[in-house]
Amino acid sequence: MGLLPDFVLDYVDVGTFWTILMIVHGLLAVALLGALTHQAMSVLMPVRQVAGAGAPGFVTRFRAVQGAGYAAAVCVLWIVTFIFGAWIYTKYRMYVRIPIEQQGFWKTQGVFELKEHLATIGLGLLPIYWLFWKDAKNPDYESARKWLTVTLAAMVWFMFLVGHIVNNVRGFGS
Amino acid sequence: MSTTTTTGTPVARATSLVSSAAFRTFAVVCAITTPIIYVACEMQNWPLFTYHPGTNRVDLFYAPAVRNEGPAMHWYGWTATTLLVSGVLGVLATFLPENATRKIPLSLVWIVPLASIPVLIYALRFFWRW
Numbered sequence: 001m002g003l004l005p006d007f008v009l010d011y012v013d014v015g016t017f018w019t020i021l022m023i024v025h026g027l028l029a030v031a032l033l034g035a036l037t038h039q040a041m042s043v044l045m046p047v048r049q050v051a052g053a054g055a056p057g058f059v060t061r062f063r064a065v066q067g068a069g070y071a072a073a074v075c076v077l078w079i080v081t082f083i084f085g086a087w088i089y090t091k092y093r094m095y096v097r098i099p100i101e102q103q104g105f106w107k108t109q110g111v112f113e114l115k116e117h118l119a120t121i122g123l124g125l126l127p128i129y130w131l132f133w134k135d136a137k138n139p140d141y142e143s144a145r146k147w148l149t150v151t152l153a154a155m156v157w158f159m160f161l162v163g164h165i166v167n168n169v170r171g172f173g174s
Numbered sequence: 175m176s177t178t179t180t181t182g183t184p185v186a187r188a189t190s191l192v193s194s195a196a197f198r199t200f201a202v203v204c205a206i207t208t209p210i211i212y213v214a215c216e217m218q219n220w221p222l223f224t225y226h227p228g229t230n231r232v233d234l235f236y237a238p239a240v241r242n243e244g245p246a247m248h249w250y251g252w253t254a255t256t257l258l259v260s261g262v263l264g265v266l267a268t269f270l271p272e273n274a275t276r277k278i279p280l281s282l283v284w285i286v287p288l289a290s291i292p293v294l295i296y297a298l299r300f301f302w303r304w
Contacts, residue, residue: 124208
């Protein structure tokens with residue numbers, strides 16, 4: 001039934017436990033997605049102050065964040081989201097993947113496999129990502145920081161959307 | 175009055191890490207080698223261990239699924255192999271002279287992960303069928 005400590009079943013039933021885990025994983029993913037999207041926008045379209053300009057609009061405020069302040073949170077969120085995802089994966093492999101294959105949703109399963117690959121690769125990028133942002137004033141890092149952040153943001157967007165697709169195919173209530 | 179400085183605070187540790195050439199080398203090498211090692215693990219099937227979710231059993235290295243005991247999961251093992259090997263390579267790289275490690279192009283930290291994606295898509299060709 002997946003990796004589930006027995007004592008948990010004294011408090012909640014099996015379905016509730018995995019549902020809670022899935023919701024926490026999803027909420028963590030939303031936070032990670034938001035943080036990385038803000039950061040990616042701030043490096044792709046940095047805001048330059050213009051004297052006499054009027055009040056900034058929504059998009060300007062969205063990309064006007066101090067990206068360095070997100071770095072540690074992104075690293076922690078990636079790792080914690082990864083751990084929750086890896087935990088849910090034990091259940092997924094038994095009760096989601098097998099029916100998906102039986103129903104012939106091969107491409108759905110394929111993009112999920114790619115999602116898990118990207119999640120692991122992202123782990124290895126976190127130390128340099130953290131360093132680039134913690135030394136944000138170093139001009140040597142500027143280009144690499146920008147494109148690494150955009151790469152990580154694109155990876156998280158892909159993983160987030162695939163998670164939704166798989167949940168739609170066979171997630172809550174199935 | 176004592177003027178002893180403490181170096182144990184999280185902020186001080188982070189500052190020293192940021193200015194550390196060894197950590198920079200470790201992080202750059204980890205970022206470049208992780209996608210390469212992961213692709214190799216996935217394509218060659220080199221898990222550090224295999225997890226059997228049906229029985230909660232763990233086997234060292236690769237193990238096939240056991241009949242009537244459910245599937246075998248290798249992704250955890252690929253992840254472990256990748257993080258272990260890239261971490262070791264990162265540490266070994268810190269022993270190289272700094273003038274050598276400074277020559278590693280920083281752009282590789284995002285180009286190599288991006289380049290690994292088409293290879294992984296190809297490795298998953300079993301799933302791209304109609």
